[in-house]
Amino acid sequence: MKLRVLVLINALAVAITISIVNYYFRHNWYDVMITFSASFVSSFIFIYYLIEKYIVAKIKIIYKLIHNLKLGKDLKDAIGDHVTSDPINDVEKDVKEWAKQKKSEIEDLKKQEQFRRDFLSNVSHEFKTPLFAIQGYIEALQDDMDDPVMVKQFLEKASKNVDRLSYLVKDLDEISKLESGEIPINYVKFKINDLIKEVMESLEMKAVQHKIKLSYKDKYDEPILVTADREKIRQVLVNLIDNSFKYGKENGNTSIRLYDLHDQVLVEVTDDGIGIEEKYLPRLFERFFRTDSSRSRQIGGSGLGLAIVKHIIESHQQTINVRSTEGLGSTFGFTLQKARQMPFPVLPVLKS
Structure with a gap:
């Protein structure tokens, strides 16, 4: 709703109320008409001045702040010279859009956080399995190194787990470089x-x-x-x-x-x-x-x-x-x- 329409409605409401009260006490339609005209004009000017000075001016500052922050400006530079003819509606529209955008960003951040947790959990599990196996084989070899056949078997199994760790590190490094664009595509x-x-x-x-x-x-x-x-x-x-x-x-x-x-x-x-x-x-x-x-x-x-x-x-x-x-x-x-x-x-x- 436009500001002037809003002020007009309020001025009419005030003028009608005063006129009704005047008619109730005096029962004179001439006085009522004069009272209505005078109260309507004075109410319109007073309310318009009040809203413009104490409400719209503040809303314009808030709107400028929101508008410029959306453009990515620093806070100290956010209050600029952006002018709008209908700041109330524009602020409402922009705040709704901004809130929707921020909600979407928060949901994305939550998904990324969950993905990060799952990724760290998976990495930990994938590394833990071969590391524990290698640790077990080494401890077994330390306890008994007299049987050469068993030593050879344990070393072969430990070697396979080392290879698995190597594959993990290699693939992690490769996927990291692919995501960051470090590995060029040679067409x-x-x-x-x-x-x-x-x-x-x-x-x-x-x-x-x-x-x-x-x-x-x-x-x-x-x-x-x-x-x-x-x-x-x-x-x-x-x-x-x-x-x-x-x-x-x-x-x-x-x-x-x-x-x-x-x-x-x-x-x-x-x-x-x-x-x-x-x-x-x-x-x-x-x-x-x-x-x-x-x-x-x-x-x-x-x-x-x-x-x-x-x-x-x-x-x-x-x-x-x-x-x-x-x-x-x-x-x-x-x-x-x-x-x-x-x-x-x-x-x-x-x-x-």
Whole structure:
């Protein structure tokens, strides 16, 4: 409501009240009309002056403060020259918007705090398990070093736990650098078909060990050029295929497929393993998240692989997704930017 309308309503209320009282005592309509006119004008001027001087002036200062603080100015510079024609409504609107924004910020901070707690708890647990194992083996060796066979076994087990710690530290360092942008993306043009075949060849022995059949359809042999960081996409493929081995079934299959999406290429890695419950899918790319903690730790890994994969793909300004059915298998798919085909140069026509 405009200030003048507000003052007008109040002045009318005062004038009508005085006129009613006047009529009650004098019963003279002429006096009532004069009283009404005089009281209305004087009330309007008095109320307007009162509100303008003692209320609106203060509200304007508060509004300027809110407005400039929203712009990120220091408190000492917050009271500026911002002018508004309707400070009361503007203050109400801005305070509501500001309160909504602050509520959203507080909710985000609470989520970040919870994430920080979960992360520290997970890091502590992941480090504690191999450290306690190493400590136990060392204490056992200190107590009895006479049996060389047992000493060798304990040292091998301790060495495996040291390797696990090393993987944890390496992956934590990598994901930290990816998040902060310290690791640059070196874009090059390459054939994604060739990279997939290279990765498959490098993982061939591991597939045999897990009794998994790796397949890549011949119909995708036509060269498909993409623009991306070749080594980082190699890391993504290795991680996804390796995961399909860990959670695949014996004598199962892992297949890699490519789909042409006009200006993008969709790469999918599909297995017919144990699958993932639907309730876990939204959290699958979180750091240290495991659907089955006991089985995952027996299999090994740092628990950061999928988080690193997600960061790599998103740093390419692309997307990654997963679909899965428990007991039937999972499919991880990510997109890559197709390389731009350079047009053939137009040669000038030579006149004879």
